[in-house]
Every structure is written in structure tokens, then in C-alpha cells.
Amino acid sequence: MTKTFNALVVSEAADGSIVRGVHRRTIDELPAGAVLIRVHYSSLNYKDALSATGHRGITRRYPHTPGVDAAGVVEESASPAFRPGDEVICTGYDLGMNTAGGFGQYIRVPAEWVVPRPNSLSLRDSMIYGTAGFTAALAVYRLQYQGVKPEHGDVLVTGATGGVGSVAVAILAHAGYRVVAATGKPQEREFLTKLGAAEIIARAEVDDTSDRPLLAGRWAAAVDTVGGNILSTVLRSLKVRGVATCCGMVVSPELHASIFPFILRGATLIGLDSANTEASLRRTLWSKLASEWKIPWLNELAQECALEALSPQIDRILKGGQTGRVLVSLI
Numbered sequence: 323m324t325k326t327f328n329a330l331v332v333s334e335a336a337d338g339s340i341v342r343g344v345h346r347r348t349i350d351e352l353p354a355g356a357v358l359i360r361v362h363y364s365s366l367n368y369k370d371a372l373s374a375t376g377h378r379g380i381t382r383r384y385p386h387t388p389g390v391d392a393a394g395v396v397e398e399s400a401s402p403a404f405r406p407g408d409e410v411i412c413t414g415y416d417l418g419m420n421t422a423g424g425f426g427q428y429i430r431v432p433a434e435w436v437v438p439r440p441n442s443l444s445l446r447d448s449m450i451y452g453t454a455g456f457t458a459a460l461a462v463y464r465l466q467y468q469g470v471k472p473e474h475g476d477v478l479v480t481g482a483t484g485g486v487g488s489v490a491v492a493i494l495a496h497a498g499y500r501v502v503a504a505t506g507k508p509q510e511r512e513f514l515t516k517l518g519a520a521e522i523i524a525r526a527e528v529d530d531t532s533d534r535p536l537l538a539g540r541w542a543a544a545v546d547t548v549g550g551n552i553l554s555t556v557l558r559s560l561k562v563r564g565v566a567t568c569c570g571m572v573v574s575p576e577l578h579a580s581i582f583p584f585i586l587r588g589a590t591l592i593g594l595d596s597a598n599t600e601a602s603l604r605r606t607l608w609s610k611l612a613s614e615w616k617i618p619w620l621n622e623l624a625q626e627c628a629l630e631a632l633s634p635q636i637d638r639i640l641k642g643g644q645t646g647r648v649l650v651s652l653i
Contacts, residue, residue, distance in 0.1 A: 329426030365452030389424030454485030550574030
């Protein structure tokens with residue numbers, strides 16, 4: 323008898339509208355892959371919400387199960403790298419985009435997508451981080467690779483209450499940087515202070531609408547999670563040899579900027595493509611998240627919900643209402 327399981331399924335109705343709900347699926351419906359994983363936890367990311375609302379730039383074919391994150395236990399493996407019973411993490415690549423993702427109790431994926439769970443990080447903790455936390459870790463790694471040190475000055479984080487932003491604030495503060503958090507949610511000041519932000523500023527302070535090609539050098543580095551004119555303002559506000567990473571487009575996917583920050587201040591802009599990060603670096607970053615970068619108050623970053631309660635959370639993140647992380651329990 324074929325095993326069945328619960329999954330959030332997003333479908334296109336006859337009238338072209340997108341509908342979603344929790345349905346039973348079978349293991350046989352999963353795509354081919356070397357490793358079958360019983361998912362214990364997933365997490366909600368902006369990309370998941372786009373997939374769950376029919377965004378063809380994320381997911382080409384429906385019906386589909388989103389979820390770019392999954393952590394669980396190997397049930398079957400055709401790869402010598404993994405055995406049944408191994409606890410593993412799978413994030414990025416095509417998971418949850420066009421491959422059935424972590425919003426189902428089972429996934430089947432290529433072995434190359436799978437990372438062993440670090441000993442000091444539980445499956446639950448790994449999904450509080452999820453792709454957002456992994457991307458934040460990648461941002462910090464890239465800044466440090468470029469030589470950014472705490473003594474160089476303030477590090478700005480935009481979209482600081484969101485998934486990537488909140489974890490970036492916490493990791494940077496934990497690593498000794500003075501973090502300035504920019505947010506459009508002044509009511510979350512206590513939350514950001516608890517994460518380690520030394521200063522909290524209004525989003526308007528990093529949204530300059532003048533035509534000036536350069537602004538006063540204020541930031542040694544920045545982690546931008548929103549894009550658009552805010553990223554343009556960040557670039558114009560970097561100090562000499564300042565470094566900015568970018569990973570989001572909530573404000574806009576467009577960037578209007580001159581070359582002056584790059585040729586007059588030697589600024590560096592680094593794009594973060596966490597979905598396609600090579601396996602060796604994935605293991606390094608997960609190891610750091612389990613050790614030197616592990617956030618002591620990690621649980622306070624997340625609210626947990628069951629698969630059946632996920633749909634309202636999807637609506638909330640699309641409206642910009644998410645604070646911290648949403649952990650999805652599938653056990």
C-alpha cells in the first residue's frame with residue numbers, strides 16, 4: 323500500500339484563480355531523487371509566499387507544494403552519503419520552487435541538496451534559521467571575507483524585523499559589530515534591541531530621494547534585504563571601501579545608481595544567491611550557525627504554527643507584517 327502524507331497544495335482553479343489547502347498526497351507523487359526525507363520542520367520565506375500565490379517566476383507548474391526549507395529524518399537513501407535515520411537539512415536549489423517542497427511531510431531530492439544536521443543544532447533550531455537565517459549567515463560570511471571588522475564602524479541592516487534582517491542583526495551583534503537596524507515598524511524597537519541592535523532608525527533615514535550621487539559616508543558595511551531606492555541610498559552612504567550585500571526586492575527589484583560609490587569610494591556590492599550556494603560552503607555556514615554564530619535567544623525569533631495554520635501566515639508575510647521567523651511543524 324502506497325504511503326500517504328499531508329501537504330499544502332497550491333492549485334489553479336478553472337477560473338484561473340489560485341487556491342491552496344492541506345491535502346493528502348502519496349509518496350509515488352514525489353519527484354525522482356536519491357533521498358527520501360520525512361520532514362519534521364519547515365519555515366516560511368517570502369519566496370514560499372510568492373509560490374503559494376501563483377507567481378510563475380517562482381513556480382512554473384501547478385498543482386505544487388511550496389517550501390524552500392526542510393529538516394527531517396532520512397527514510398530511504400540510494401546514496402552512500404546518507405542512511406535511514408540520519409537527521410538532515412535541505413534548503414534552496416529547486417526545493418519548493420518546481421520540486422515539491424517542505425510544506426509536505428515528505429520530500430524526495432538529490433543527495434547533493436542534503437546537508438547533515440550539525441551535532442549542536444536541533445532540527446527545530448535549523449528551521450528557525452531556515453533559508454532566511456542561512457542567507458543572513460552568507461551575508462556575514464561575505465562581509466568578513468571582504469575584511470569588514472567591528473572596529474571599521476557601524477553595520478546597517480535594512481528590513482531588520484524580517485526573516486533575513488532579524489537573523490542578520492542577531493549574528494552581527496553576537497559577532498561584536500555595532501548594528502544599526504532600519505525598520506518601518508517602530509513598534510518593534512524592543513524586539514530589535516533584544517536581538518542586539520545598538521541603534522534603531524526609521525526606514526525613511528535610508529530612503530533618500532535626492533539626485534545626489536553620493537551621500538555622507540555613514541556605514542562600514544550593510545546587509546540590505548529590501549532593494550529598490552533603499553539599496554541605492556545604502557550604496558551612496560557607504561564609507562570608503564564599504565561593503566554591501568543584497569538579497570531582497572520587497573521594495574523593488576530595480577536599482578538606480580551611479581558608478582560614483584564604486585569609483586570614488588571603492589565600494590563593493592555583493593549579491594547573495596543562497597539557493598545555489600555550493601555544498602562545501604553550505605556545510606561551513608551551517609556549522610557556524612551551530613557554533614560561533616549560534617544565537618542564544620534563537621527561540622525568541624520564531625513563532626511556531628502547524629501546516630493547517632500556515633495560510634494566514636502566508637498572507638501576512640506578503641503584506642509585510644511578519645516579524646522574525648515562522649516555524650512550520652509537520653510532526
